[in-house]
Amino acid sequence: MTTTYAVLSEGLEKRFGAVRALRGLDLAVPEGTVCGVLGPNGAGKTTAVRLLATLLRPDAGSARVAGHDLVREPAAVRARIGVTGQDTSVDGDLTGRENLRLFARLHRVRGAAARAAELLERFGLTEAADRPASGYSGGMRRRLDLAASLVRRPDVLFLDEPTTGLDPAGRTLIGNAVRELTAAGSAVLLTTQYLEKADQLADDIVLMDRGRVAHTGSPADLKAIVGTYAEVVVADADALVPAAGVLDRLTGAEPSLDRERHAVGAVTRDPTLTLPRLVRALDAAGVPLLDASLRPPTLDEVFLRLTEPSGSGSAGAGERAA
Numbered sequence: 001m002t003t004t005y006a007v008l009s010e011g012l013e014k015r016f017g018a019v020r021a022l023r024g025l026d027l028a029v030p031e032g033t034v035c036g037v038l039g040p041n042g043a044g045k046t047t048a049v050r051l052l053a054t055l056l057r058p059d060a061g062s063a064r065v066a067g068h069d070l071v072r073e074p075a076a077v078r079a080r081i082g083v084t085g086q087d088t089s090v091d092g093d094l095t096g097r098e099n100l101r102l103f104a105r106l107h108r109v110r111g112a113a114a115r116a117a118e119l120l121e122r123f124g125l126t127e128a129a130d131r132p133a134s135g136y137s138g139g140m141r142r143r144l145d146l147a148a149s150l151v152r153r154p155d156v157l158f159l160d161e162p163t164t165g166l167d168p169a170g171r172t173l174i175g176n177a178v179r180e181l182t183a184a185g186s187a188v189l190l191t192t193q194y195l196e197k198a199d200q201l202a203d204d205i206v207l208m209d210r211g212r213v214a215h216t217g218s219p220a221d222l223k224a225i226v227g228t229y230a231e232v233v234v235a236d237a238d239a240l241v242p243a244a245g246v247l248d249r250l251t252g253a254e255p256s257l258d259r260e261r262h263a264v265g266a267v268t269r270d271p272t273l274t275l276p277r278l279v280r281a282l283d284a285a286g287v288p289l290l291d292a293s294l295r296p297p298t299l300d301e302v303f304l305r306l307t308e309p310s311g312s313g314s315a316g317a318g319e320r321a322a
């Protein structure tokens with residue numbers, strides 16, 4: 001089986017003065033897939049997007065994007081990608097319609113007027129189409145920016161925090177656009193803080209931490225690295241500590257307490273920890289149990305565990321007690 005990569009980077013580095021924003025970034029995004037890049041603030045996500053979209057030059061390393069060498073053939077790369085960034089590329093003096101027509105002409109798209117009208121309609125901008133973009137709300141500018149990057153179907157679309165400032169309807173529009181692009185064979189690389197969105201959209205997740213890839217895999221793979229989340233809810237606050245003691249003994253991980261919900265949770269990778277065993281142990285310890293569950297961790301929990309300062313996902317490390 002041969003995989004063709006829309007983005008393949010090796011050892012990308014970028015410094016800003018003393019700050020090493022990227023410290024050897026390796027990425028592989030197959031064609032027709034969505035790669036979700038997650039990471040705490042300052043991890044280097046925006047820098048990675050700007051580099052791969054030819055908006056910045058790397059200090060070291062190499063990459064092929066849409067079949068072209070990033071450093072030697074930046075114009076060829078630029079012609080095949082779309083990018084919507086944290087600061088939008090729309091011209092505020094022009095109307096929404098004029099912006100899209102301009103992009104269409106730049107990309108030599110036939111029927112620029114019709115394409116612009118179609119995109120305005122699709123992104124809910126028909127009514128505002130003939131007003132200057134400077135008067136658009138943040139969410140409208142984002143939608144116009146995304147529409148502009150879709151004037152011609154890009155082979156690779158880079159979306160840097162595309163859902164920031166968007167309402168749920170706007171997020172749905174982005175999700176639909178992403179699915180449509182990948183169905184047509186394009187790849188999408190998106191950075192996001194909305195982990196739930198990444199969970200739904202991304203084929204692969206890249207967890208970035210301090211300028212490098214800390215973990216990579218499908219959402220399910222990453223959840224499996226972390227293990228199963230055991231959570232119990234007790235009848236009163238006094239039972240929290242005894243329940244935590246039982247969980248600690250069963251999982252070997254330091255439990256985290258949620259005093260508001262009277263809940264205690266801990267991560268385990270022990271396949272022999274079943275729900276009946278958990279309930280029996282709590283019952284034997286006299287814990288007044290209201291609820292108990294074993295479930296995969298949410299992507300939020302994965303994210304917190306795998307990018308925490310104390311180390312990479314070792315069971316029990318750095319568990320936060322609330």
Ligand SMILES: Nc1ncnc2c1ncn2[C@@H]1O[C@H](COP(=O)(O)OP(=O)(O)O)[C@@H](O)[C@H]1O
Nearest residue numbers: 016019021039040041042043044045046047048
């Ligand atoms: N133009 C710049 N000048 C100086 N430092 C920068 C610049 N752009 C980014 N950085 C620094 O590089 C690091 C990575 O930033 P960034 O790529 O924006 O991270 P993220 O998007 O994951 O929050 C941060 O420490 C940031 O302050």
Ligand SMILES: [Mg+2]
Nearest residue numbers: 045046047086
């Ligand atoms: Mg950023």
